[in-house]
Amino acid sequence: EVQLVESGGGLVQPGGSLRLSCAASGFTFSSYWMHWVRQAPGKGLVWVSRINTDGSSTTYADSVKGRFTISRDNAKNTLYLQMDSLRAEDTAVYYCARYRSGTYHDYWGQGTLVTVSS
Amino acid sequence: QSALTQPASVSGSPGQSITISCTGTSSDVGSYNYVSWYQQHPGKAPKLMIYEVSNRPSGVSNRFSGSKSGNTASLTISGLQAEDEAYYYCSSYTSSSSVVFGGGTKLTVL
Numbered sequence: 001e002v003q004l005v006e007s008g009g010g011l012v013q014p015g016g017s018l019r020l021s022c023a024a025s026g027f028t029f030s031s032y033w034m035h036w037v038r039q040a041p042g043k044g045l046v047w048v049s050r051i052n053t054d055g056s057s058t059t060y061a062d063s064v065k066g067r068f069t070i071s072r073d074n075a076k077n078t079l080y081l082q083m084d085s086l087r088a089e090d091t092a093v094y095y096c097a098r099y100r101s102g103t104y105h106d107y108w109g110q111g112t113l114v115t116v117s118s
Numbered sequence: 119q120s121a122l123t124q125p126a127s128v129s130g131s132p133g134q135s136i137t138i139s140c141t142g143t144s145s146d147v148g149s150y151n152y153v154s155w156y157q158q159h160p161g162k163a164p165k166l167m168i169y170e171v172s173n174r175p176s177g178v179s180n181r182f183s184g185s186k187s188g189n190t191a192s193l194t195i196s197g198l199q200a201e202d203e204a205y206y207y208c209s210s211y212t213s214s215s216s217v218v219f220g221g222g223t224k225l226t227v228l
Contacts, residue, residue: 037164044121044219045219046121047216047218050217059216061216062119104154104169104209105166105209107166108165
């Protein structure tokens with residue numbers, strides 16, 4: 001059974017940093033591109049970032065470019081999102097998702113809440 | 119990258135059919151058959167309902183169908199059931215090698 005479990009969310013002050021993790025199981029993690037998607041409270045889904053299978057290629061939404069870094073450890077079956085210079089508008093539930101065939105997200109984690117507030 | 123445009127809400131009675139539209143541009147929906155649709159119940163993770171415009175994953179009811187014409191994709195739900203009440207999001211691959219979602223549509227089953 002495919003499982004994605006996010007962790008690392010919490011309350012952080014503006015300007016602070018946080019690292020999210022997504023532990024994958026039930027599939028060959030190293031064979032899939034992975035994405036982060038976020039959802040602000042009461043709002044819609046917003047794509048954040050993606051990473052290819054070996055971590056050599058990454059892409060970011062303009063809103064997080066230069067502040068967030070996506071990475072992965074295929075030996076540990078884990079996806080990461082390092083978030084620096086956090087702003088109030090980064091407050092959201094962050095989901096990791098498996099990206100299938102370069103076209104769609106077929107499995108999602110349960111999400112982890114990040115709150116940026118003083 | 120601007121969000122794809124979806125109606126904020128749609129509604130229908132049990133047994134009826136509804137259609138949710140998703141309008142993009144020639145840089146996303148219009149150029150690729152990589153449109154997907156997701157269902158999200160409150161407090162839950164999104165669930166894939168349609169991929170590559172019109173394909174249904176295993177386990178998804180055949181009451182759900184998708185199509186595309188030009189820059190607009192559509193999700194149709196036939197034989198509405200109470201459990202279909204949820205938010206629905208469309209998504210597309212883009213020419214900048216990113217992904218864009220729609221703003222979401224709240225489906226109310228009357």
